[in-house]
Amino acid sequence: MTLPVALAGADVIGQAKTGTGKTLGFGLPLLETVTVPADVELGRAKPEQLTEAPQALVVVPTRELCQQVTNDLLTAGKVRNVRVLSIYGGRAYEPQVEALRKGVDVVVGTPGRLLDLAGQRKLDLSHVKALVLDEADEMLDLGFLPDVEKIIQLLPAKRQTMLFSATMPGQVISLARRYMSQPTHIRATAPDDHGHTVANTEQHVFRAHSMDKPEMVARILQAEGRGLAMIFCRTKRTAADIAEQLTRRGFAAGAVHGDLGQGAREQALRAFRNGKVDVLVCTDVAARGIDVDNVTHVINYQTPEDEKTYLHRIGRTGRAGNSGTAVTLVDWDDIPRWQLINKALELSFPDPEETYSTSPHLYEALGIPEGTKGVLPRSERTRAGLAAEEIEDLGETGPRGARGGRGGRGGARPGGDATERPSRERRSRPRRRTRGGQPLDAAAAEAAAPAAAAGQGAPEGAARKPRRRRRTRSGAAAAAGGAVAEAPAQAPQASGGAEGGAAAKPRRRRRTRGGSASAAES
Template identity: 80%
Template sequence: MTLPVALSGSDVIGQAKTGTGKTLGFGLPLLDRVTVPADVEAGRAAPEKLTDAPQALIVVPTRELCQQVTNDLLTAGKARNVRVLAIYGGRAYEPQVEALKKGVDVVVGTPGRLLDLAGQRKLDLSHIRVLVLDEADEMLDLGFLPDVERIITMLPPKRQTMLFSATMPGAVISLARRYMSQPTHINATSPDDEGTTVKNTAQFVYRAHSMDKPEMVSRILQAEGRGLAMIFCRTKRTAADIAEQLEKRGFASGAVHGDLGQGAREQALRAFRNGKVDVLVCTDVAARGIDVEGVTHVINYQSPEDEKTYLHRIGRTGRAGAKGTAITLVDWDDIPRWQLINKVLDLKFPDPPETYSTSPHLYEELGIPAGTKGVLPRAERTRAGLRAEEIEDLGETGGRGRRSAPSAPAPREERAPRTPRQRRRTRGGSSLDESAVAVPAPADGATGEDAPETRTPRRRRRTRAAAPEAVAEAAVTVVETPAAEPAPAPVAEAEPAAEAEPAAEAKPRRRRTRPAATKPAVAQTPAAEPVVDFQTVAVAAQAAEPVATKPRRRTRVVKPADEVDFQIAPASEPAPQTKARRTRAAAKPKAEAVAAPATAEDAAETKPRRRRPRAAAEKTVTAAVTLTSDGEAAPAKPRRRRSRAAAAAETTEG
């Protein structure tokens, strides 16, 4: 019915059931409209009509369907030597670009890669005479519609447009008329075939539990007369899981879903066509247009989304007049969805019977032998399996999901035995030999006979409690160390305590500044050294050194690295500005010590401000020095914060 209308050059909307030959329905008129060198030689066309640019374009929704349509057109156009090229994603760009440069007559592609090459000006669409949208309802869906519209804008306005699909809703037909000129709608049906499904396909619907479905599928696959089988799942993860479970049960299974790389998808489909794999678990990417000879069973592991998906799924069997079996397993949650599908398609399964893997009616209706279990017997495992089909390196872009692609193990070549890598033990980032050289001999006189023969034992430092004299000398050494020098020596390796007394006599003015000076020393002490109690150090140092006289306190003050020296300044010079916060506590006792000769009246005039204690402390030092030099006196007035400062001074002296 389609061939006369399409050969005349009119626009066509073709609708027919699955498996009735729609590919050749648009393929033969399309091949006839293409001009090839054989037509020029036979005198059927003028030489100026020859071109290397594509003359016909077929847009399909999936990569698998793109490859199948390409193979069918190559077979049909072999006598006229028509050049057909498949353009789809997942493959390298370079081979496709090179083929376009050599010249192509018909291009079959998916929307994404077609737009990529057309945007790069590698694909010239200005000579297209025929446009075909295969599976038109899917191509004009909301997902593909923007891309299809962009492709149509690149085509010449004067062309022939044909749409073909098994399902053609009214909304799609009204949308398609925007891009067509007076189309002819052809709906091919058979007189003795009622309904929307194929009469040769026997349909069974069961209500099954999700945890029992793998066992049910395993027993259904052992039914009598089963050939190739396709199992459809709703999600990619479910498809991968079912394929793995069936493989463990002994079935030769493969998977086709979106998470696999293109090479793995083609490998599984090629092994299914060649018979190496007899069970193909897939998502809806393989539900449209896939034509494999010998498919006897189609199992809907999960309920389809709508009636169109159901028709395309079960249409993979019962093709070209053959008989097939379609089995649908509906979960309890999917009963409302299935009832809608049943009503639209006018089926006879509104309430599917509750069925389990041990139900007797399951064995009777599907022809499963009695006593069949969920594991395929070893005697029946005759298929080569998916790994027997070599995976093709397509130069895939992106590499999405390559890890999940099962591939055949590569043959091992004879190689020289590999020398195992020698591991060298390291200690502290250095090798064993270096550590043996760097570690000195033990101090307790141990000889090499006590150590193992293979390596030198590591020296362990003993951390005993140090003597009070050594601790006192270590404290003095820490105070005298400048900031620029390295960290002081460990306490455990201090020199004899006899040298501590001369050092203490040389620096008698350390009792007041030791608590402030010990803080940086603690920060510089290595973590491996024992912690020193500085109160004990102070007591030991006080017992070891003589008591310094009071007049010498004004003439000599030990200044640590982080402290500021507070000395008596002349009356005309202000006190130095102190910025470090840690010097406040030390500044208060020094200021009070300098201002001690002044009377109570002088202290009243220099009362510090509440909110600026640092500036007040500096002002107190300056005022006290000036009054002391001049010898003046002021009326007595109690000081506000004197008790707190006195308490701080007593704490520091203690």
């Protein structure tokens, strides 16, 4: 439905359910719009129409979606040799700047890095003929609207603009009215598919306790016919914790969330696509547009924020005509939120059934064999695991650790083995011992000098320099006790000294309330 309108050069608002081919819906018109040397050879374009600057721009909200769209466009444009470049954060600037300098036809990028390179005058957007905003509603939710508007202002006024998403809130429509010229709104649905979700995705909703959820997930992952599985969490900490727990239980699991460096995120996705890992625990950064074959199960470990997030999460399965299973575990505290989602999507789960890892109806509904426990048997641990996939060195900005990202502190550099870059040996720092602010050897020599002088008949007045001592609380108490004990013995010496004419200076004493009272009585 989209191709004839988009190929004619008209502005398009495309809306369809996840997994129905929106990427090629805008990708093929983009590839036909750009002018490449093959067109000049065939006589369809003039040599002066060729340019090294980008002729088409695709703006996406997440790095993972940027990679996927780039790969799809490279595959579709292989015959015409269309140059497609992905630009997103978490990677080094230099390779992207070098690719732009050599020349590129289509740029796929995230708003932040696009604006950054455009501000440095490394990215020239003055020759763009077509603009695509993919998953436009997600960019609004992530707060990218000001950045998207700045990017649009850098583009030529005369261009083709296309918006694509599975959901179209009012903000996206208002954005279209401002920056599009008489757009055609195309909404594609299957004739027998009247609901908001894909018909061939089987949905299950259970009310589960948070402490029993890891055990339930481990048993669900052992259901019959289970292929690849994706588990969605609301928070980054929960995603990392569940991935670690599943790994300890014997599953080949990987994690994708915002606290990981870009190299670790791409490593997990590559291992998932290659089959080395069959369970991917992720936050909503992987809920948009990620297309992986043979994903049979999607588990919502935590209730999604709204109905749009729910649609995109379960849309990772049941793609391109395949069937899938979506399981949602709702905590007691999340029942009101789930009821709002259920009402908005017109589902039939207003009050989920209370379920535990030992409930018979859980085994029956999902096809879990009887006697299944929460640990994967050793005979079924056939996947290579996440460690079998190498981490690519992306020249990441920020902390360089095996985990990377914000707060990641690892030992090895991402993408490099620890043996490639030998660690520097820490040399012990020589310390100088002092006494009284002077080096120990100088202090010893100074202390030995009076003794040597006294042995050679030095005058009796030569006195040794006293050693400075530190008084602690316990030392002060001991010193005070010693002073009280020695007072009677020192009294005759003091009096004898006084008779000799040398009066001892009286010690200054503090008067307390009790002391002042006794003085007044006397």
